[in-house]
Amino acid sequence: KNEVEQSPQNLTAQEGEFITINCSYSVGISALHWLQQHPGGGIVSLFMLSSGKKKHGRLIATINIQEKHSSLHITASHPRDSAVYICAAPSGGGADGLTFGKGTHLIIQP
Amino acid sequence: DADVTQTPRNRITKTGKRIMLECSQTKGHDRMYWYRQDPGLGLRLIYYSFDVKDINKGEISDGYSVSRQAQAKFSLSLESAIPNQTALYFCATSEDRGFGYTFGSGTRLTVV
Numbered sequence: 001k002n003e004v005e006q007s008p009q010n011l012t013a014q015e016g017e018f019i020t021i022n023c024s025y026s027v028g029i030s031a032l033h034w035l036q037q038h039p040g041g042g043i044v045s046l047f048m049l050s051s052g053k054k055k056h057g058r059l060i061a062t063i064n065i066q067e068k069h070s071s072l073h074i075t076a077s078h079p080r081d082s083a084v085y086i087c088a089a090p091s092g093g094g095a096d097g098l099t100f101g102k103g104t105h106l107i108i109q110p
Numbered sequence: 111d112a113d114v115t116q117t118p119r120n121r122i123t124k125t126g127k128r129i130m131l132e133c134s135q136t137k138g139h140d141r142m143y144w145y146r147q148d149p150g151l152g153l154r155l156i157y158y159s160f161d162v163k164d165i166n167k168g169e170i171s172d173g174y175s176v177s178r179q180a181q182a183k184f185s186l187s188l189e190s191a192i193p194n195q196t197a198l199y200f201c202a203t204s205e206d207r208g209f210g211y212t213f214g215s216g217t218r219l220t221v222v
Contacts, residue, residue: 001169004152030208041198043213091155094209097143097168100152 002027006101014109019074021104023087024067030090032070033098034061037084045073047082065093077108113137116201116214123191123221131186131217133201139212141204142184144168144176146197147216153200159184191221 005025013019025032031050037043047054047061047071054061058077063070074081084105088098123129133142137172140161144152145168157167157176163179173195177185188195201214 004180019204033211035213041216041218043200043216045210045212048210086152088153090207095161095168096141096166097145097155098153098156100145100212102150102152 001095002029002089004087004089004099006087006104008104009102009106010107012107012109013077015078017077017108019077019081019106019108021072021085021087021106023070023072023101025070025087025089025099026068027089027092028065028068029092032063033088034070034072035086035088037086037103039083043086043102056098074106079108079110082107112215114201114203114212114214116199116217118217119215120218121220123219125192125221127191128135129188129191129219131188131199131201131219133186133203133214135184135186135203135212137203137205137212138181139205140181140204141206142178143202143204143211144174144184144186145200146170146195147200147201148197153213156186156199188219188221191219193221195219 034047060073084103086103088100091099143158144156159178162178199217
């Protein structure tokens with residue numbers, strides 16, 4: 001079964017700062033997922049990536065398959081980026097579904 | 111309307127009661143999942159289904175059962191609710207292995 005670790009668990013930054021959230025996993029995968037959970041609780045899929053880099057607006061996700069590591073970056077952070085960011089990888093071991101990291105609670109202060 | 115709809119959004123129930131959480135989707139996806147989220151823990155898989163005849167246990171299925179009434183509907187039941195089943199429950203769908211997931215808005219369940 002895949003194990004997914006995220007860091008940091010909590011991050012507080014000032015508006016405009018460049019944010020990096022890290023994710024590592026233990027078992028080789030086909031694709032890694034980055035998700036966003038707002039205080040209301042709903043979960044939105046941000047990225048699914050299997051190699052290289054993807055960009056959407058101010059969000060950039062990168063993955064290094066050989067090192068089993070992915071990062072989520074936020075450029076020019078804004079208070080509306082405050083949320084919990086979660087990475088998830090296929091569970092592996094013959095099971096379907098995802099194994100999730102515990103999440104990074106991000107607060108962007110004005 | 112949302113692609114994946116969960117009902118109810120919030121529920122408080124008493125220990126020992128049977129409760130059903132419902133999930134319906136308009137994505138046309140075959141794969142559906144139930145996860146629970148507890149503070150400080152990642153989401154954990156309860157059950158998943160590939161179609162109406164294919165139901166599989168996840169890592170924490172004890173105390174839960176599911177029903178896939180149609181491709182679009184997947185219900186989670188707590189046969190006899192207990193306080194440690196207090197959690198946020200999410201339904202999710204996926205087109206196939208290796209595809210993205212769509213999540214419902216979650217059901218916040220409190221067992222007192």
